[in-house]
Amino acid sequence: MVGYKFCEKLRSKTSSFNLIVFGEEPRRAYDRVHLSEYFNGKTADDLSLSTENWYQEQNITLFLNNPVVKIDREQQKVYTGNGLDYAYDILVFATGSGAFVPNIPGIEKEGVFVYRTLEDLDLISEYAKKAKTASVIGGGLLGLEAAKALIDLGIDKTSIIEFAPRLMPRQIDAAGSDMLKSKLTDLGLQIHLNKNTANIEGEGKITALKFSDDTSLEADMLVISAGIKPRDELAKACGIEVGARGGIVVDEKMQTSDPAIFAIGECALFDGMIYGLVAPGYEMAEVLATNLCAGNKSFSSFDMSTKLKLIGIDVASFGDNFITEPDCRTIIFENKHKGTYKRINISNDGQHLLGGILIGDASAYNMLLQTAINKIALPDDPEELILGARGGSEPAGAGITSLPDSALICSCEGVSKGDICASVTDGGCENIDDVKKCTKAGTGCGGCMPMVKDLLNYTLKAQGKYIKNVICEHFNYSRQELYDLIHIHELKSYDEVLTALGENDGCEICKPLVSSILASLWNEMILKKGNDVAQDSNDRFLANIQKGGSYSVVPRVPGGEITPEKLIVIGEVAKKYGLYTKITGGQRIDLFGAHLNDLPVIWEELIAAGFESGHAYGKGLRTVKSCVGSTWCRFGLHDSVSFAIRIEERYRGIRAPHKFKSAVSGCIRECAEAQSKDFGIIATEKGWNLYVCGNGGSKPQHALLLATDLDSETCIKYIDRFLMFYIRTADPLTRTATWLNKMEGGIDYLRNVVINDSLGMAKQWEHEIEKLISSYKCEWKEAVENPAIRKRFSHFVNAPEEKDPSIEFVEMRGQKRTAEWKIV
Amino acid sequence: MTETTNNWLAACRVEDAVENGGVCVKHGEEQIALFYFTRRNEWYATQNECPHKKQMALSRGMIGSITDEPKVACPFHKKTFSLNTGECLSGDECAIKTYPVKVENGTVYVGINPKS
Numbered sequence: 001m002v003g004y005k006f007c008e009k010l011r012s013k014t015s016s017f018n019l020i021v022f023g024e025e026p027r028r029a030y031d032r033v034h035l036s037e038y039f040n041g042k043t044a045d046d047l048s049l050s051t052e053n054w055y056q057e058q059n060i061t062l063f064l065n066n067p068v069v070k071i072d073r074e075q076q077k078v079y080t081g082n083g084l085d086y087a088y089d090i091l092v093f094a095t096g097s098g099a100f101v102p103n104i105p106g107i108e109k110e111g112v113f114v115y116r117t118l119e120d121l122d123l124i125s126e127y128a129k130k131a132k133t134a135s136v137i138g139g140g141l142l143g144l145e146a147a148k149a150l151i152d153l154g155i156d157k158t159s160i161i162e163f164a165p166r167l168m169p170r171q172i173d174a175a176g177s178d179m180l181k182s183k184l185t186d187l188g189l190q191i192h193l194n195k196n197t198a199n200i201e202g203e204g205k206i207t208a209l210k211f212s213d214d215t216s217l218e219a220d221m222l223v224i225s226a227g228i229k230p231r232d233e234l235a236k237a238c239g240i241e242v243g244a245r246g247g248i249v250v251d252e253k254m255q256t257s258d259p260a261i262f263a264i265g266e267c268a269l270f271d272g273m274i275y276g277l278v279a280p281g282y283e284m285a286e287v288l289a290t291n292l293c294a295g296n297k298s299f300s301s302f303d304m305s306t307k308l309k310l311i312g313i314d315v316a317s318f319g320d321n322f323i324t325e326p327d328c329r330t331i332i333f334e335n336k337h338k339g340t341y342k343r344i345n346i347s348n349d350g351q352h353l354l355g356g357i358l359i360g361d362a363s364a365y366n367m368l369l370q371t372a373i374n375k376i377a378l379p380d381d382p383e384e385l386i387l388g389a390r391g392g393s394e395p396a397g398a399g400i401t402s403l404p405d406s407a408l409i410c411s412c413e414g415v416s417k418g419d420i421c422a423s424v425t426d427g428g429c430e431n432i433d434d435v436k437k438c439t440k441a442g443t444g445c446g447g448c449m450p451m452v453k454d455l456l457n458y459t460l461k462a463q464g465k466y467i468k469n470v471i472c473e474h475f476n477y478s479r480q481e482l483y484d485l486i487h488i489h490e491l492k493s494y495d496e497v498l499t500a501l502g503e504n505d506g507c508e509i510c511k512p513l514v515s516s517i518l519a520s521l522w523n524e525m526i527l528k529k530g531n532d533v534a535q536d537s538n539d540r541f542l543a544n545i546q547k548g549g550s551y552s553v554v555p556r557v558p559g560g561e562i563t564p565e566k567l568i569v570i571g572e573v574a575k576k577y578g579l580y581t582k583i584t585g586g587q588r589i590d591l592f593g594a595h596l597n598d599l600p601v602i603w604e605e606l607i608a609a610g611f612e613s614g615h616a617y618g619k620g621l622r623t624v625k626s627c628v629g630s631t632w633c634r635f636g637l638h639d640s641v642s643f644a645i646r647i648e649e650r651y652r653g654i655r656a657p658h659k660f661k662s663a664v665s666g667c668i669r670e671c672a673e674a675q676s677k678d679f680g681i682i683a684t685e686k687g688w689n690l691y692v693c694g695n696g697g698s699k700p701q702h703a704l705l706l707a708t709d710l711d712s713e714t715c716i717k718y719i720d721r722f723l724m725f726y727i728r729t730a731d732p733l734t735r736t737a738t739w740l741n742k743m744e745g746g747i748d749y750l751r752n753v754v755i756n757d758s759l760g761m762a763k764q765w766e767h768e769i770e771k772l773i774s775s776y777k778c779e780w781k782e783a784v785e786n787p788a789i790r791k792r793f794s795h796f797v798n799a800p801e802e803k804d805p806s807i808e809f810v811e812m813r814g815q816k817r818t819a820e821w822k823i824v
Numbered sequence: 825m826t827e828t829t830n831n832w833l834a835a836c837r838v839e840d841a842v843e844n845g846g847v848c849v850k851h852g853e854e855q856i857a858l859f860y861f862t863r864r865n866e867w868y869a870t871q872n873e874c875p876h877k878k879q880m881a882l883s884r885g886m887i888g889s890i891t892d893e894p895k896v897a898c899p900f901h902k903k904t905f906s907l908n909t910g911e912c913l914s915g916d917e918c919a920i921k922t923y924p925v926k927v928e929n930g931t932v933y934v935g936i937n938p939k940s
Contacts, residue, residue: 473890473891474888474889495844498863504889504892505861505863505864505887505888505894506863506888506889507886507888507889507890507895507897508885508886508888508897508902508904510888511886511888512886530843532842532845533842533843533844533845533886533887534844534886535886536899537884537885537899537900540884540899541884545881545884545899545900547877548879549879549880549881796848796849796850796855797835797836797840797841797847797848797849797858798835798836798849798850799850802850804855804880806855806873806880821877821878822877
């Protein structure tokens with residue numbers, strides 16, 4: 001891998017140098033990091049780091065299956081296995097390492113494998129067909145990968161044997177190892193720690209392992225993954241300095257004891273260390289390639305942080321992961337219920353993050369790594385780094401703004417924050433694929449991608465280029481842009497809008513969206529001007545479609561207050577048309593089971609009795625609930641019912657990006673539950689408190705306090721502004737809670753806009769909402785009085801008197817209900 | 825489809841149809857959704873029953889297009905179907921029946937296959 005990367009980097013810098021590569025394996029370079037995916041269906045070609053023609057295209061001579069067997073340093077020549085020789089000016093060792101095979105008696109028996117090359121994997125998968133139990137010696141990164149591969153090959157009884165007292169002894173601590181062990185055991189792996197294999201049993205082929213503590217374990221197959229051994233034998237043979245425990249000694253320029261010879265990757269020993277990760281290897285390749293082109297780079301110690309997903313389990317470690325008291329302070333969060341273990345090591349002065357370990361949930365890894373590497377000052381409560389900020393949401397991407405430009409975001413490819421941001425500001429990249437192509441960030445292990453995405457979005461925003469929120473294939477605008485355009489051009493029907501601003505024929509996304517905008521702007525009867533066919537399912541017939549095909553009828557009952565006479569009317573209408581009645585959460589009554597054909601006559605009767613449409617079917621004001629209030633209740637501070645009625649009658653009929661609901665409570669006991677409403681009002685001694693952006697539904701959220709002790713007029717003025725701001729700026733089908741959650745600056749910003757008029761739009765909004773209020777008409781009244789609209793309320797065009805015969809009802813508790821969906 | 829292989833059901837007058845929308849045609853026990861896609865100057869007809877939950881509702885759905893394919897979205901759960909082929913565009917395996925349509929002398933006719 002590192003050899004390939006060197007060629008890639010050299011060729012990207014220069015086309016001079018006659019470059020020849022001698023490879024021992026029969027294949028061109030492939031991704032050894034993702035080796036186990038070979039068992040998941042990835043082919044050797046998929047894992048290949050280059051295309052077949054790449055070497056030829058780059059003017060590199062590639063010899064496969066043809067390693068160098070001897071080096072003559074004096075003559076500066078190499079000799080290959082087939083007896084040919086080649087002269088060199090510069091020689092680079094990128095021979096990597098092989099699997100370390102411990103000297104255990106019986107190791108030569110059949111059924112024992114190492115886990116290194118694709119050839120090894122082919123042998124393993126062939127043998128695995130006959131194996132029932134398998135063991136892996138080595139509980140480090142590679143051993144756990146090998147164990148996963150064996151499970152994937154169908155060997156259920158797979159064990160991991162580790163010499164040390166814990167798994168992944170170089171990356172994680174004892175507690176982390178315990179957590180990892182329990183998670184692996186849950187997946188069916190058997191883990192044996194503190195086990196030293198003394199003998200491999202079997203006649204010719206392996207049947208069991210025998211340990212130094214005299215216990216033994218059955219095994220049909222053994223994979224050895226107990227470490228790596230640098231391939232330095234060639235260097236040693238020709239007199240180049242190697243380390244006592246192997247590895248070709250190099251300096252910070254990757255130069256060996258021979259000035260014409262260099263070594264990079266896992267075969268190199270730098271400052272007493274072999275770097276067994278891809279990222280430092282690539283960095284070494286970069287150093288050498290740069291220096292050969294008259295540059296001046298040096299390799300220095302490299303951060304060995306890693307984040308992996310082993311068998312679906314996140315394991316990460318970074319910085320000084322093992323440092324402990326008294327040299328630092330540790331913060332540990334262990335959650336056995338969720339299977340997570342997080343440890344961070346903080347400097348004694350509490351200022352800096354030194355290192356840490358994450359198991360089970362490594363989502364904080366990128367940020368923690370950057371915080372440690374860049375020595376970013378820690379917040380007062382550093383435990384929040386692993387617990388997550390509680391109490392109030394943290395603005396997304398807040399951490400990345402504090403990173404310096406030099407912060408290394410992608411360590412595999414050496415891409416800094418500055419590089420990524422520049423690819424956007426100067427390189428014209430506008431999406432993640434462009435950034436990847438341009439900077440190569442994320443093309444190695446892929447672990448940095450979340451951070452790269454955050455940086456992309458952050459930089460685009462800073463440029464004023466927001467990520468365009470186009471509504472659908474028919475309109476190349478966001479909802480907000482479309483709103484302004486429809487306003488400016490005074491378009492009044494969906495057809496006009498589509499012709500003027502859109503393309504092709506529209507769809508079920510843009511039709512309701514445009515209809516909503518038209519309603520919010522002009523407040524014209526929604527079934528006129530051909531707009532009926534652009535309405536959503538319920539608005540189309542001014543009623544909520546129900547299971548079975550019937551509709552429901554909901555007359556408005558402002559504030560939840562109703563006279564006995566009106567109750568009787570509802571009862572009689574229900575009886576006459578055989579409707580099911582139920583009290584709703586909105587403090588009114590719902591009538592179910594109406595045939596489409598009957599809707600106009602039902603509403604005629606309700607309207608004659610003084611009712612109007614309740615808009616239960618619309619994306620606009622639903623209800624303003626109330627508690628009993630000061631008229632009857634001994635606790636009531638003010639007349640909540642009157643205020644609720646006033647508010648409901650003010651905003652009835654107004655349409656918005658989504659439904660909105662309100663309530664007025666007469667005191668702090670809050671019987672009307674105003675704090676769960678889009679806007680809610682609670683009486684205080686001195687006036688009304690106004691709360692905004694609460695929602696129920698699947699993710700309920702409480703409303704936040706906008707203003708206190710308001711008089712009724714001011715309260716209404718603020719609500720006017722709040723509603724128009726919402727209508728104008730929200731994304732499609734967004735409730736007020738989500739709208740606020742997405743709002744930069746949150747409630748403080750909203751308060752500033754509404755109360756302090758920070759956008760200078762208050763007057764305009766008050767004017768606009770006044771127009772909507774004064775143009776209000778009950779749309780059901782209009783529908784029943786308009787023959788053309790009324791005509792649509794029949795099921796069959798060629799039999800308008802007949803009702804839909806497929807609608808069926810059955811009896812339940814003395815009323816009717818619709819028959820169940822037919823089994824599909 | 826020629827006249828010899830189709831019975832033509834007189835569905836309604838052109839002015840009874842809904843522009844850029846659908847109406848439902850009764851044919852014995854069957855219900856047929858008839859769409860007048862005015863923007864495309866085309867007529868389409870399909871079964872009225874949505875195969876998803878077997879509701880007689882497609883005639884009440886919004887019509888539109890996906891790239892160039894005309895479609896209808898069922899009002900219940902917004903499953904979409906090609907008005908040309910009846911194929912489900914929402915990725916489910918169910919397709920709907922389609923029928924030919926012709927207009928003569930201001931009357932809209934839907935072609936009913938004699939075998940069905």
